[in-house]
Amino acid sequence: MLNSLEQNVQYRRSVMRVLLLLTMVGGVIFSILNIYRGLWSLAAVESVFGLFAFFLWHRIMQTMHLQRWVTIYLLPLFSAMVYAMYVPNSAGSIFVWILTIPVISYLLMGRKQGFWVSLFFIISGITVYHFRFIEGDIAINIANSLNIIISVCVITSLAHVYEVNREKNEERLLDLAGTDKLTGLGNRMKLAETFTLYAEYAKRHKSPLAVxxxxxxxxxxxxxxxxxxxxDAGLRYIANFIQARVRKTDLLSRFGGEEFALLIAGSSEVNCFKQVDSIRQELADTHFTHDDITLTITVSAGMAMYGKDGDNLEALLLKADQRLYQAKDNGRNCVVDSNNQQAIEATLQTQ
Incomplete structure (x- = not known):
């Protein structure tokens, strides 16, 4: 969902800003310390990252390519963490920074990419650590190795579980926000999100899309x-009736009150009209029963085509609404599209 993507972007911007701030401060502090210790190469790396963080600080809130900058920033940062352990005379305590990799990766890259990035740099970090710092007593080495590996596994597992549950909770909340409570159909928010995706596909593949x-x-x-x-029972009945007669790729949503909106992707205007008119006719031939009350419910419909009648949802809904009212003026229980619109207008003018 688009709202889900937008929320993820804002969430990750905030996390990235915090990380950049810490990098700027840490870059200054550790570069000074390592210059004092004579670790010039490590000090240079830390200084460069501090400056890079300062550069990104002013751009990260406006950029349209957040994930690209996240990747450009994190991969060298994690490489620098591993390199810091490899530098002669560096302290073994540097390994604590390797433990932050899964947390940072999952927060900024998401579950899938974060997992693979974490896996690569954790294995690299553990390998370098053993190469540089594991020596002497075998029993102590085994204990150190187990402590390192287990602690990394615990932190990675916690980060993974957190991200999985965060994604599920976010999807659940967005589904609730995009669902009409009475009918269980999508609402206007769901309609707008789905239209954006369908319109992009229709434009790219030159395929039809009807509203x-x-x-x-x-x-x-x-x-x-x-x-x-x-x-209310009638609205639920109509929602279920139409939903059962459209394809899985079509989206039926409650537009408001007694109005429903339907997106039909990949079907020509003629076939869309036939599908909609078939639903209308079948509904008119069916009886709705509730609490010993039997009614015949009919619908009027207006149809608009992407590209032909407009290139955004607002324009298409306006055209479909105009044709819907022409259907009402024409006696109701009918469908109006661009092909029969002129004939209906001529008929109404002669009446």
């Missing part, structure tokens, strides 16, 4: 005569 608006005929009379509980 259809349904409106229940005389629905206000149902509420007035039988009560809103019957009206």
């Amino acid at each position: 259809v608006l349904f409106d229940l005929d005389f629905f206000k009379k149902i509420n007035d005569q039988h009560g809103h509980h019957v009206g």
Whole structure:
């Protein structure tokens, strides 16, 4: 979902800003210490990263390519951590920075990329650590190795579990936010998100995309005569009825009140019209029953095509809405698209 992606970007921008701030401060402190210790190459690396962090600090909140900069920043940073252990006269305590790699990777790169990046640099770090610092008593070496490996596994596992649950919770909240409570269909937010994806595909592959608006005929009379509980049951019935007759790739959503919106991807205008009109006709031939009340519910529909009638959701909904009202003016229980719009307009003008 697009909102999910937007939230992830903002979340990662904030994490990245904190990391950049710590890198700037750490770069200054550790470069001074390592110059004093005579570790000139390590001091140079830390100084460069401090300056790079300062450069990114001003760009990270505006850039449209956040993940690209995250990757450009983290891969050398993690390499520098491993290199710091390899430098002669460096302290073994530097390994504690290797323990931060899985946490940083999962927070900024996500579950999949974060896992593989963590795995590569953790293995590299453990290898370099053993090459530089493991020597002498075998029993102590084994104990040190187990402590290092187990601690890394624990931190990586915790980071992985946290990210998996964060993704699931975010998806669950976004699904709830994009779902109409009464019918269980998507709402306007879901419609807008899905349209953006479908429109990009339609533009790239030059495939058709239809936007259809349904409106229940005389629905206000149902509420007035039988009560809103019957009206609500009727809305659920219509939602299930239409949903059962569209493809899995189509999106049916509740647009508001007694209106429903349908996205039909990859089907020509003629075939879309046939599909929608078939649903309309089948519904008109079917009876809705609730609490011993039997009703015939019909719908009017207006249809618009991406590209032909507009290139954004607002324009297509406006055109579909105009045709929907033409269907209402034409006696209801019918479908209007661009092909029969002119004929209906001519008929209405002669009446």
